[in-house]
Amino acid sequence: MAGELIIADRKFSSRLFIGTGKYASNKIMVSAIDASGTEMVTIALRRVDINNPDDDMLAAVDWNRYQLLPNTSGARNADEAIRLARLAKAATGVEWLKLEVTPDPYYLLPDGVETLKAAEILVKEGFIVLPYINADPVLAKRLEDVGVATVMPLASPIGSNQGLKTKASLEIIIAQSCVPVVVDAGLGTPSQAAEAMETGADAVLVNTAIATAGDPEKMAAAFKKAVEAGREAFLAGTASIKHTADASSPLTGFLRQE
């Protein structure tokens, strides 16, 4: 467990997954992806603007280096997510899928009922499903039962940079899960990513915090270190919290003694 993360028989050395939205340019995105050390990147599907068919972001990246993880962003129910999943597979040839169903655009919170419904169908179709969910331990187990490859509970709303607001529930999910737990959404700083990893998450997925940083390449490198540090701390076993002081120096042999 110390080294590689395994999802659906694929090994990952990096436990930092990267989203490709919101970058100011393809060049900045490529340098940030590179600095992050990631081996998995998410992408989305949208209509071509037929009045202005522009350049393609995919041309900028060497996709052979990364596991592509198409998402179903924009889906408001299971049917829309399934349609997007099938289109994503046709577009990329990849069966990996970040399943997300977000009916409400204000908070973009995932609809657990529709997500479970879609996951069951897509797993049967052969997709490797990584569902984005609220930090709901019961739902996480239900998804595991239908054969998802991971669960991806949110830390806080997508793009909010609020950090680990769901920690108590995440701890339960991590304690119970038989599939890797990827904390997805809301991590705003490297320290928050480190905290998620210290808590025992198997990986984190970060987009906004890197893409909209002053220097995305530098921030990607900072997240890389934080995720590695958090993982090492988790494996090391964190020291216990006490209500009173517990001296680090010996309590004998003081010079004040006669």
Next chain:
Amino acid sequence: MAVLKINGQAMDFADDLPGNLAGLLEHLKVDEATVVAEIDGDIISRSDFVETVLADGQKIELIKLVGGG
């Protein structure tokens, strides 16, 4: 006169309806290497673009990959 509804927009083709999906993408100046299509709800893979014949009244969705989280 033939009309195709492409990505929600109706497009009129007088006598020059492209013979197949690959021709339509060329007409629209869309790079077919980056696109997946759906015609009346059926997904058309890139490898089938040339063989996919177009007909009046079809609803066509042209979809591409973009950055996303």
